[in-house]
Amino acid sequence: MKINITCLFLIVCQFLSAQFLEKQKDLKSYTGYFDFHYNESQDAIYLEVNKLDEEFLYVHSLATGLGSNDIGLDRGQIGDGVVVKFQKAGNKLLLVQPNQRYRAITENKLERKSVEQAFAKSVLFGFPIKEQKVNSYIIDLTPFLLQDTHGVINRLISQKEGTYSVDKTKSALSLERTKAFPKNVEFEALITYKGSPKQGNIWSVAPDAKFLTVTQHHSFVELPDDKYKKREFDPRSGALSISYLDYASPIQEPIVKRYITRHRLEKKNPELAVSEAKEPITYYLDPGTPEPVRSALLEGARWWNQAYEAIGFKDAFQVKMLPENADPMDLKYNVIQWVHRSTRGWSYGASVVDPRTGEILKGHVSLGSLRIRQDFLIAQALSNKPFAGNDDNYKPMLEMALARIRQLSAHEVGHTIGFAHNFAASTSNRASVMDYPHPTIRLKDGEIDFSDAYDTKIGTWDKVTVAYSYSEFNKEVDESQELYKILDDAYTSGLRFISDSDARPKGGAHGLAHLWDNGKSASEELKNILEVRETAIRNFSEDNIRTGEAYSVLEDVFVPLYFFHRYQTEAAVKLIGGLNYNYATKGDKQTIVETISEKEQNEALNQILKTLSPEVLAIPEDKLKLFPPRAFGYGRSRESFNSKTGVAFDPLSAASTASDMSLSLLLHPERISRLVQQSSLDPKQLGASKVLDKLVKAVFEAKPKNNYHSEILNTVKSNTLKHLMNLSINSSSYPQVRALAYASLNDIRYLLNPDKRKDSNTVYNNYFLKQIQDFMTKPEKFKMLPSPKIPDGSPIGSFRCEF
Helix, strand or coil: CCCCCCHHHHHHHHHHHHHHHHHHCCCCEECCCCCCECCCCCCCCEEEEEEECCCCEEEEEEEECCCCCCCCCCCCCCCEEEEEEEEEECEEEEECCCCCCCCCCCCCCCHHHHHHHCCCCCCEEEEEEECCCCEEECCCCEHHHHCCCCHHHHHHHHHHCCEEEECCCCCCEEEEEEEEEEEEEEEEEEEECCCCCHHHHHHCHHHHHHCCEEEEEEEECCCCCCCCCCCCCCCCEECCCEEEEEECCCCCCEEEEEEECCCCCCCCCCCCCCCCECCCEEECCCCCCCHHHHHHHHHHHHCHHHHHHHEEEEEEEEEEEECCCCCCCCCEEEEEEEEECCCCCEEEEEECCCCCCCCCEEEEEEEEEHHHHHHHHHHHHHHHCCCCCCCCCHHHHHHHHHHHHHHHHHHHHHHHHCCCCCHHHHHCCCCCCCCCCCCCCEEEECEEEEECCCCCCHHHHHHHHHHHHHHHCCCCCCCCHHHHHHHHHHHHHHCCCCHHHHCCCCCCCCCCCCCEEEECHHHHHHHHHHHHHHHHHCCHHHHHHHHHHHHHHHHHHHHHHHHHHHHHHHHHHHHCCEEEECCCCCCCCCCEEECCCCHHHHHHHHHHHHCCHHHCCCCHHHCCCCCCCCCCCCCCCCCCCCCCCCCCCHHHHHHHHHHHHHHHHHHHHHHHHHHHHHHHCCCCCCEEEEHHHHHHHHHHHCCCCHHHHHHHHHHHHHHHHHHHHHHHHCCCCHHHHHHHHHHHHHEEEEHHHCCCCCCCHHHHHHHHHHHHHHHHCCHHHHHCCCCCCCCCCCCCCCCCHHH
């Protein structure tokens, strides 16, 4: 009898290979989208791969965080969501990430293949095959799970926090959230990093800064079906988007394709004007959130249902408590998570998005738990004697803080349902929760009233963005025309959408879009804010803290009050050299771009110059008696006033910090360059020379009313000189800007010259003159000396809130 040696060899190899799982003792098996087995003695997970060349979604995230806002590695932080697939290569399975940025959307297989071959793909991992079955392969997933997939090491290096590496001897798989479901499997691993910290942030949060341990989560998820309908992106819509290049596009059409991101939402009965959804968008709140914050977050997030009702969906957006046994890292759950850090910091909303289509698969909101305490502190500073005789009289302050938390909940959820910031909304009567809201404070009969500090509902702009992103249309109508009409009607009604980069204070130019501002006119609101600030400072007393608290706490309460005008100053200064423009498209009715009027620019300049006056900058002398040297155990922090006088409270440095803020904004090189350009096109415009002339006159010809104000003014003069010097040698500005700044320095030299002017301030004038002379002689030696750093202030975060 003949024996086929080759067949015998294969049978023997397969028999031996098949022994791998059988040799493992006490396996705990999981059945789901991928079956897998856990071996406790080896601390290993063995994955059964029965889906070769079948794409699925891979998402990594952090189940536990580091607790430092500065470093930014938070509990529940979502990482990348990428399309991957397993491919066999010899004796390995490769986890391959196809390139989604470059595609060919066509039925022509060879055309698709030509694009795939033209651009690189990424192999994320290679797995030796441990066992081959009839329709599947067994691989050891453990090394993949124990990698630094979330990029903790690179984050620490980029933040200059230290150099760390994964310590495998102190890392292990974690079974608490390792689970299998029909459409997804979830894995977790406890990862320990060893290294040496270089800054204090790690020391502040880790028990032993040489070892940092976090839990990393991995999800393998079935991709959605192909019934989701993509919707084209319009820059006027306020929707977030994905984009890719489609090389199968006809030559006459754009190659870049842009689509909005949104959850899948469909009516049960599309023929009805109002219908329930086939599957509502449901968000779940972290049960670890305490009351009364819990109720505030639930209420604020539920505001969005108002917008969905407006487009004919009944109860389509729901917010519930997360069930007891539910895993917040599971992609089945949209989650609002209450995140603790060592210092207050950003909140943000992130989403897991199908990169093929833009469909949002999971929304995940992270809300910093210390944020509400800062809002309470602001209300405490604004209140008139809140703790006079009754230390339990905190309810009005708490209500203002909770009102802010409701708005914050709605804001961050808004990002996760597909919407960008709208920083022009505050000029249209709080038209969007996607703006950054400063508390709206007014004087009522001479008293500070913050009963209307924050909005209590969804905004009119928010209803526009929901209508654009989520409306369903009858087959009889042209969807593109209906979408265009939604945006056209919004603009006609006075609504505007301007987002992040156009709202930033330094270099920003938009006259309506600002961070943390209020009011239709930024300069009018700055005037109001300065009046509120003046009243609150006049009222400020020891009764702004509780009986028994150290006076050092009173100083901490005073910080946000003294700098209460900082964000409205940022808003008003953008009118100077400012522009009015929209994300206009050909054929719409929107203004493309125009210069802000000379009148508005002048009004803004007048208010900005007020922020440089001793009357605004000087802390009243009677208030200085409330701020002794810091009490034992109450050291200064990053949110304290800085001091150049040792233990003593330093009002001159406070004034220097505030004036430096205004001057750095006003004399930003790009702003002054725009002023040169604007006046060249329209001689009636404000122009750079007029701005510099007014600044020099306001600062160097001011008449202080006493010695204290005189010293405040000298700090402003010093800051003005350094910013003008910096402007006169700034290579990124126009030569005309440098010339005008140099001329301003000459004007100041003339004003300070003792031969030209009699002045009792001769000592300081001589010093300023020497500074100017030294600068003009050797400008290359000029160094921009910083003023004392302004304390942290931004209440919540940037984009992702930023994505």
